[in-house]
Amino acid sequence: MVNYVEAAVVPLRNDGTIKLHGAEAFEGMRRAGRLVAECLDELTDLVKPGVPTQVIDDFVYQFAVDNSALPATLGYKGYTKSSCISVNHVVCHGIPGEKPLRDGDIVNIDVTLIVDGWHGDSSRMYMVGNVKRAAERLVDVTYEAMMRGIEAIRPGSTTGDIGHAIQEYAEGERCSVVRDFCGHGLGQLFHDAPNILHYGSPGEGIPLKPGMIFTVEPMINLGRPQVKVLSDGWTAVTRDRSLSAQFEHSVGVTETGCEIFTPSPKGLLPPRSER
Numbered sequence: 001m002v003n004y005v006e007a008a009v010v011p012l013r014n015d016g017t018i019k020l021h022g023a024e025a026f027e028g029m030r031r032a033g034r035l036v037a038e039c040l041d042e043l044t045d046l047v048k049p050g051v052p053t054q055v056i057d058d059f060v061y062q063f064a065v066d067n068s069a070l071p072a073t074l075g076y077k078g079y080t081k082s083s084c085i086s087v088n089h090v091v092c093h094g095i096p097g098e099k100p101l102r103d104g105d106i107v108n109i110d111v112t113l114i115v116d117g118w119h120g121d122s123s124r125m126y127m128v129g130n131v132k133r134a135a136e137r138l139v140d141v142t143y144e145a146m147m148r149g150i151e152a153i154r155p156g157s158t159t160g161d162i163g164h165a166i167q168e169y170a171e172g173e174r175c176s177v178v179r180d181f182c183g184h185g186l187g188q189l190f191h192d193a194p195n196i197l198h199y200g201s202p203g204e205g206i207p208l209k210p211g212m213i214f215t216v217e218p219m220i221n222l223g224r225p226q227v228k229v230l231s232d233g234w235t236a237v238t239r240d241r242s243l244s245a246q247f248e249h250s251v252g253v254t255e256t257g258c259e260i261f262t263p264s265p266k267g268l269l270p271p272r273s274e275r
Helices: 022-046 053-066 133-151 161-172
Strands: 004-006 019-021 084-087 091-094 108-116 117-127 183-185 192-196 211-216 219-221 227-229 237-238 244-246 249-253 258-260
Touching: 019 117, 019 192, 022 053, 022 108, 022 117, 022 211, 022 249, 022 258, 053 084, 053 108, 091 108, 091 244, 108 133, 108 244, 117 133, 117 244, 133 161, 133 219, 133 244, 133 249, 161 192, 192 211, 192 219
Parallel strands: 004 019
Antiparallel strands: 084 091, 084 108, 091 237, 108 117, 183 192, 183 211, 211 249, 219 244, 227 237, 249 258
């Protein structure tokens, strides 16, 4: 049984109930979402061959501080960085470090900023230098898969409709959908109910209602969907070492459809325009 509650009248914790947010929450999410999208826009010129991923993470931290925000990942369950940076076959939760980006890399940068208590959560793919067509195509497919999932969001639809739209498109393009990670509820909590699977069947899962806020963040592999987590406890990679890509938006269900809180202020999506 699915329990929906008015977010304003329940304790701030993930107890499995689905919070329905009002106009004030949507406005808070717009502010947080815009700031994280501005941060991702600013990273475009920084992502280039020879740049260590730690330099990118340092930029994210300083951007947050300069804008009176907090990086949600910094200190989260012991994580020590302000972003997750996942290169090539890293599926998600890649840890920034001193290794420089190389020509031909594809890289996902995932940033969550807390603004006045609200979490803006988004990630994008960046292409480093001259990228091979197969990698470029994977990035394009992943972005389109995310947007098709978002287009399925409206009152009366279900989480299964979102997953089905993503899975049907990605697999139709001879790619695979990672099952081990999913989208999640969002708001004043970093991770909340419900989980948003990126695969599924139409009409299955949790019914969508106005006021729900969550992320859609499919991870799409060029090879098989299986992943493994490395010994650092965070970094997830494809088992077959195939390339992986991910995009993420924070969205809210409205009376007639959905609102994306994290669009690029500079209009830098779809991904080819970031090159």
